[in-house]
Amino acid sequence: MWVLRCRGWEISENQVTPEWVVLSRRTILAGAAGLIAAPAPGAVSGQSARAVRNPKYKTDHPLSAEQDVTRYNNYYEFGSNKIIWKEAQELKQRPWAVRIEGLVKQPRTLDIDDLLKRVSPEERVYRHRCVEAWAMIVPWTGFPLAELLRIAEPLGSAKYVAFETAADKSMPELRQSWYPWPYTEGLTIEEAQNELAFLSTGIYGKPMPPQNGGPLRLTVPWKYGFKSGKSVVRIIFTERRPKTFWSELQANEYGFWANVNPAVPHPRWSQATERLLTTDERVPTKIFNGYAEYVAALYTDKQGEKLFV
Ligand SMILES: Nc1nc2c(c(=O)[nH]1)N[C@H]1C(S)=C(S)[C@@H](COP(=O)(O)O)O[C@H]1N2
Ligand SMILES: [Mo]
Numbered sequence: 001m002w003v004l005r006c007r008g009w010e011i012s013e014n015q016v017t018p019e020w021v022v023l024s025r026r027t028i029l030a031g032a033a034g035l036i037a038a039p040a041p042g043a044v045s046g047q048s049a050r051a052v053r054n055p056k057y058k059t060d061h062p063l064s065a066e067q068d069v070t071r072y073n074n075y076y077e078f079g080s081n082k083i084i085w086k087e088a089q090e091l092k093q094r095p096w097a098v099r100i101e102g103l104v105k106q107p108r109t110l111d112i113d114d115l116l117k118r119v120s121p122e123e124r125v126y127r128h129r130c131v132e133a134w135a136m137i138v139p140w141t142g143f144p145l146a147e148l149l150r151i152a153e154p155l156g157s158a159k160y161v162a163f164e165t166a167a168d169k170s171m172p173e174l175r176q177s178w179y180p181w182p183y184t185e186g187l188t189i190e191e192a193q194n195e196l197a198f199l200s201t202g203i204y205g206k207p208m209p210p211q212n213g214g215p216l217r218l219t220v221p222w223k224y225g226f227k228s229g230k231s232v233v234r235i236i237f238t239e240r241r242p243k244t245f246w247s248e249l250q251a252n253e254y255g256f257w258a259n260v261n262p263a264v265p266h267p268r269w270s271q272a273t274e275r276l277l278t279t280d281e282r283v284p285t286k287i288f289n290g291y292a293e294y295v296a297a298l299y300t301d302k303q304g305e306k307l308f309v
Contacts, residue, residue, distance in 0.1 A: 050205035051121040051141045057196075059127055059290070061276060061283070064136040066204045068277040073211045074130065075230060077171035077183065088211035090170035091231065096215050100151075102237035103158035110151075112215050116201065118151060119143035123205070124198060129260050129289045131224035135274040140219050141202030146193050154189065154237040162186040162242035163218055164234035180249065185218065185229040186242040186256065188298075196221055196294050199232075222291040224258040253309070259299070260289035261308035 071085050078084035078091075098115060101107040121141055129135045154161070167174055167182035174181050191197060198219040201208055208214030213230025220227050226246050236242070246254030253267050262272045262285035274285050288295050299307050 051123045051202075053123040053125065053139065057124045057126060059125055059137050061127075061137055061279075061281075063125065063139060064277040069136055069138055069203060070209050070212060072134075072277060074132075074225065075211055075213070076179065077165075077167070077173050077181070078211070079173060085209070085211040087172065088209070091166065091168055091210040091214075092170070093207070093210060093215045096233075098216060098232060099234045101234070102162075103155040103239060104237050105153040105155065115148075115151070119147045121201070126196075126198070126219060126221040127289050128219075128221060128225055128228070129274060129285065131226055131254065131258070131266060131271075133269065133271065133274045133285075134277060135283075135285075136277040138203055139205070140198060140200040141205065141208075142198050142200035142219065144195065145197035145199050145218070146195070148199055148235070149189075149192060152235065152237065157239055158189055158237035160186050160188055160238045160241055161192045162234075162236040162238060162244075163229040163232050164236065165213075165229045166231040166233050180243075180245055182233075183229055183245045184242065185227050185244050186238075187220065187227075189237075190298055191220070191295075194295055194298060196291055222259060222288040222295045224254075224260060226254060227258050255306050255309040257299075257302075257305060257307045258309065259295075259307050260285060261287055263287075264308035266309070 072082045073084055073088070074082065075084050075088060078087040094112070096112040098110045098112060099107075100110060121143055123139050123141050125137060125139050127135060127137055149161070163185045165183040165185075173179070187197065198221075200213070200217045200219045201215060203209070203212055208217060210231070213228070213232075216232045217230045218228045218232060241256060244254075244256060247256055260271070265271055271285055273282050275282050286292075299305075
């Protein structure tokens with residue numbers, strides 16, 4: 001299972017060492033095939049009408065099945081295997097506060113429902129590409145991260161924005177003290193202002209299930225999935241590049257930039273192709289996950305950086 005020798009151009013996902021192997025030698029929970037027929041995972045009630053889909057963002061494959069997207073997850077706080085959706089139902093979605101602090105005009109705490117009243121919801125179909133080489137196509141409901149920035153009023157000195165996610169007693173893996181909890185991620189201010197950067201509050205026209213990062217989850221579709229922190233509770237504006245969870249664990253494998261690029265392999269596997277959930281199709285990976293026209297310009301002056309790891 002230690003994949004150091006496995007550098008094939010195209011290897012199957014079960015040969016790809018998932019993120020957690022970098023630290024833990026615990027046995028894999030076998031039988032991850034527990035895709036049990038059961039009622040849809042719990043979500044917050046009181047859902048209003050479905051947000052209108054923004055037609056601008058197109059994908060060249062059909063949507064992944066909701067059932068796959070909501071039952072095949074990475075959420076290490078609940079476990080280091082993919083089948084954590086039942087455990088994640090323990091994460092209470094209300095009340096939910098988002099703390100805004102650091103280099104802002106005025107630090108403050110926003111109640112999620114008050115925040116949602118101040119933004120205009122829309123639906124966007126985006127590709128999501130995990131660094132482990134599986135991918136999915138999801139209709140996300142949410143609002144541009146730029147709208148949150150407008151509300152937060154960062155100071156001119158803010159160069160980065162960090163996202164800290166929930167660390168709650170419902171999360172069994174927080175007891176594993178070798179992980180640098182809480183899960184944190186970060187972007188540059190320019191990345192955060194890019195039109196693609198999105199804060200998602202739902203999928204498939206329903207409130208975001210906890211296992212997918214409810215009630216508020218970052219969605220940055222041109223980057224590997226670990227950049228999209230789930231269940232965000234704190235947004236911190238900084239002058240220095242923030243520490244991020246996976247970089248703390250293994251910086252040479254999970255860097256700060258983590259832009260999708262088929263030509264730059266992960267140190268232990270190829271990124272040339274990816275497996276789509278639902279169809280199991282293996283398709284070529286695209287530079288910036290298919291979003292180069294929107295984001296490539298963010299990086300023209302950063303060629304000295306490790307942009308794709
Ligand atoms: N808080 C938190 N956010 C997280 C993760 C996590 O373990 N904890 N996993 C990341 C990874 S590696 C991926 S691929 C996506 C998976 O999102 P999904 O389960 O909705 O597909 O969430 C990201 N956000
Ligand atoms: Mo991932």
